[in-house]
Amino acid sequence: MQAAIDEARKGLDEGGIPIGSVLVHEGKVIGRGHNRRVQSGSAILHGEMDALENAGRQPAKVYAQSTLYTTLSPCAMCSGAILLYGIKRVIVGENQTFLGEEALLASRGVTLQVQHNQACISMMKDFIAARPDLWNEDIGR
Amino acid sequence: MQAAIDEARKGLDEGGIPIGSVLVHEGKVIGRGHNRRVQSGSAILHGEMDALENAGRQPAKVYAQSTLYTTLSPCAMCSGAILLYGIKRVIVGENQTFLGEEALLASRGVTLQVQHNQACISMMKDFIAARPDLWNEDIGR
Numbered sequence: 001m002q003a004a005i006d007e008a009r010k011g012l013d014e015g016g017i018p019i020g021s022v023l024v025h026e027g028k029v030i031g032r033g034h035n036r037r038v039q040s041g042s043a044i045l046h047g048e049m050d051a052l053e054n055a056g057r058q059p060a061k062v063y064a065q066s067t068l069y070t071t072l073s074p075c076a077m078c079s080g081a082i083l084l085y086g087i088k089r090v091i092v093g094e095n096q097t098f099l100g101e102e103a104l105l106a107s108r109g110v111t112l113q114v115q116h117n118q119a120c121i122s123m124m125k126d127f128i129a130a131r132p133d134l135w136n137e138d139i140g141r
Numbered sequence: 142m143q144a145a146i147d148e149a150r151k152g153l154d155e156g157g158i159p160i161g162s163v164l165v166h167e168g169k170v171i172g173r174g175h176n177r178r179v180q181s182g183s184a185i186l187h188g189e190m191d192a193l194e195n196a197g198r199q200p201a202k203v204y205a206q207s208t209l210y211t212t213l214s215p216c217a218m219c220s221g222a223i224l225l226y227g228i229k230r231v232i233v234g235e236n237q238t239f240l241g242e243e244a245l246l247a248s249r250g251v252t253l254q255v256q257h258n259q260a261c262i263s264m265m266k267d268f269i270a271a272r273p274d275l276w277n278e279d280i281g282r
Binding site: 041058075137 | 178182183184185190193194196197198199200201204216217218219220221222224225226227242245277278280281282
């Protein structure tokens, strides 16, 4: 999770939305990323999507054996990507500032573990208070 | 739908997976795209995602008033993006070669219209027969 938090902080330093993610396979980070809405003008590069993209094209069995760490509860798009690739385990930094599609993921057999991580909560609370407009845009509101 | 089919054919000509999509707002195409797994080595640029990315950052009300045309039934990732952005209407070229998350979308209030378009069906049938490995990779199998 620390690597995902580091990614989120990198995003914040770049003037972006502080959400980070890493994809871990057999104990090794194979993809890391952070939200790039501001930095790349992207509508699809949430933290989880950026980590998946940076992991590159992987065979199905790699995804099936991987764990996705993300600082924030995954939204519908990122949850859909998790389902598409059959990622079976997702570690969530926090789901207090935003609750994504955890119920859908669980109903499809994905194991979720929510850490209620204080560093993740503070980072998002401060960001949402400072930039509610940008945050709402990021979650389609 | 013809614009989405044109995108799919462009992808095929580039050596890629022939799935195309356009996002239409108030009768105007505001984003068009096609699958870029091969062309960009991308794990996330399905046709629908590419169209959303090329539409750029849009306010929520634009998505809510838009229709997404896609040559193929949207997978979990693309369906998740549709839900995230609150796109209420999706026109699907065909769902015979692949059935995506249409039931989930419908259960969340998205209106779907499946055209059973022969051009879309033939294009995917030929592609899947020619490159089953690449196709399976694209849908996480």
